[in-house]
Amino acid sequence: MRSLLRFLTRIYFFLFFILLEVFCLILIVNFNNYQKIVFTNSTNNFIGDIYKKSSAFYSIFNLKEINSNLADENTRLRNRLEKIQASDKTDSTFADSAGYIFIATKVISNSVNLRNNYITLDKGTKDGIKTGMGIISPNGIVGIITNVSDHFSMGPTIINKKWKVSAKIKKNNYFGSLSWDGKDYRYAILNEIPIHVKLSIGDTIVTSSYSSVFPEGYLIGEIESFNHKKGYNFYNIKIRLSTNFMTLRHVNIIKNFYFNELENLQKTGDKDENIY
Amino acid sequence: MKIFIKYLFIWITVVLCQVLICNNIQLFGYINPYIYIIFILLLPLKTSKYLVLLLGFLLGLSIDIFSNTPGIHASATTFMAFLRPYIINILFNRESIDKKHLPSISSMGLSWFIKYTVIMVLVHHLFLFYIEAFSFTNFFFTLTRCLSSAVFSIILLIISQLLFFKERQK
Numbered sequence: 211m212r213s214l215l216r217f218l219t220r221i222y223f224f225l226f227f228i229l230l231e232v233f234c235l236i237l238i239v240n241f242n243n244y245q246k247i248v249f250t251n252s253t254n255n256f257i258g259d260i261y262k263k264s265s266a267f268y269s270i271f272n273l274k275e276i277n278s279n280l281a282d283e284n285t286r287l288r289n290r291l292e293k294i295q296a297s298d299k300t301d302s303t304f305a306d307s308a309g310y311i312f313i314a315t316k317v318i319s320n321s322v323n324l325r326n327n328y329i330t331l332d333k334g335t336k337d338g339i340k341t342g343m344g345i346i347s348p349n350g351i352v353g354i355i356t357n358v359s360d361h362f363s364m365g366p367t368i369i370n371k372k373w374k375v376s377a378k379i380k381k382n383n384y385f386g387s388l389s390w391d392g393k394d395y396r397y398a399i400l401n402e403i404p405i406h407v408k409l410s411i412g413d414t415i416v417t418s419s420y421s422s423v424f425p426e427g428y429l430i431g432e433i434e435s436f437n438h439k440k441g442y443n444f445y446n447i448k449i450r451l452s453t454n455f456m457t458l459r460h461v462n463i464i465k466n467f468y469f470n471e472l473e474n475l476q477k478t479g480d481k482d483e484n485i486y
Numbered sequence: 487m488k489i490f491i492k493y494l495f496i497w498i499t500v501v502l503c504q505v506l507i508c509n510n511i512q513l514f515g516y517i518n519p520y521i522y523i524i525f526i527l528l529l530p531l532k533t534s535k536y537l538v539l540l541l542g543f544l545l546g547l548s549i550d551i552f553s554n555t556p557g558i559h560a561s562a563t564t565f566m567a568f569l570r571p572y573i574i575n576i577l578f579n580r581e582s583i584d585k586k587h588l589p590s591i592s593s594m595g596l597s598w599f600i601k602y603t604v605i606m607v608l609v610h611h612l613f614l615f616y617i618e619a620f621s622f623t624n625f626f627f628t629l630t631r632c633l634s635s636a637v638f639s640i641i642l643l644i645i646s647q648l649l650f651f652k653e654r655q656k
Binding site for chain 2: 233234241264319323393394
């Protein structure tokens with residue numbers, strides 16, 4: 211017994227180390243479930259406040275770029291308006307994105323160098339943000355909200371290995387799932403497009419209608435290159451993302467008009483699953 | 487008490503430097519220096535190894551909270567803190583251990599400090615990048631990412647040591 215105690219005191223340091231590491235591993239593994247960990251992320255009020263202040267400071271350096279982006283967006287919107295006024299029937303893409311509300315927010319923290327990148331925004335439940343809403347920038351989709359506190363919200367971006375989004379090729383409507391390979395923040399991979407589909411470099415990739423998060427036909431990127439391995443029936447398509455995650459400052463949270471209705475519907479669906 | 491406040495101040499400075507400045511560098515989308523480990527590097531040699539381990543864990547956790555990576559930095563920093571006493575033992579000549587010394591350039595000399603920093607940074611970064619990838623599938627890709635960031639971190643650590651921590655010689 212005494213020798214056992216002596217042994218334990220000798221490896222006590224090692225045991226303490228193992229204990230701490232196990233605790234870390236629990237944290238790491240649990241974070242696979244986005245909603246589970248509430249305290250240890252940047253939607254925490256204190257952390258969010260620090261980020262908000264620093265992003266206010268950093269945004270000064272980007273004013274020029276933000277201005278030019280806004281001017282671009284203005285022209286684009288004005289052109290669209292002209293087009294709608296010119297033709298009696300509504301523009302089809304415009305009709306698609308009707309039924310969505312846009313909420314303007316500022317990015318207060320963002321990363322591109324990790325395997326699982328998250329974005330933090332400065333609006334929260336007080337502004338009507340809920341988990342499951344989409345995040346878009348004027349240039350394309352960005353991500354989805356998974357954690358919300360009173361004043362802040364955060365979620366994974368497309369360049370997060372744990373998140374996939376349904377996408378389609380604009381010209382022929384073939385759809386697949388878009389994921390990130392964890393390498394370069396400018397490119398993503400589109401899977402599940404069968405090899406009989408005719409592709410060409412530069413084809414536009416947009417969101418498909420299979421998700422209630424994003425409006426159908428919202429820009430994701432364009433085809434950079436594609437190939438298929440022998441024996442595989444699907445292409446391996448490299449997509450150049452239209453959103454530049456490195457310079458993201460202003461984004462919109464997008465809310466489906468029927469968000470609550472859909473949410474309730476899904477809840478009843480879950481209940482049914484429990485019954486059967 | 488005075489020493490407690492001093493290290494608390496260094497702690498806050500180091501964490502803020504990391505999350506507000508260094509985390510925004512993201513060179514080429516790959517390279518990101520992690521300089522916060524300087525806090526563990528510069529703890530006095532006489533610090534109890536249990537305290538170093540606990541401080542390492544808490545430091546990593548505070549970085550994690552800011553960067554939405556719960557557990558990743560904490561585990562890497564804990565690992566580094568665990569190895570610190572052994573690394574110091576290897577790097578010291580047995581007879582020259584003077585427990586009053588801080589492991590800094592001014593008290594140990596540049597070449598000793600570079601050796602010490604390189605080993606500690608490599609230990610930390612290797613653990614950090616592989617725990618973040620959580621697999622060996624892209625082994626060499628992760629290794630490149632790790633080593634390029636490590637080189638950057640080492641340079642920054644040595645520069646910051648030369649610039650800011652000089653007066654602690656007294």
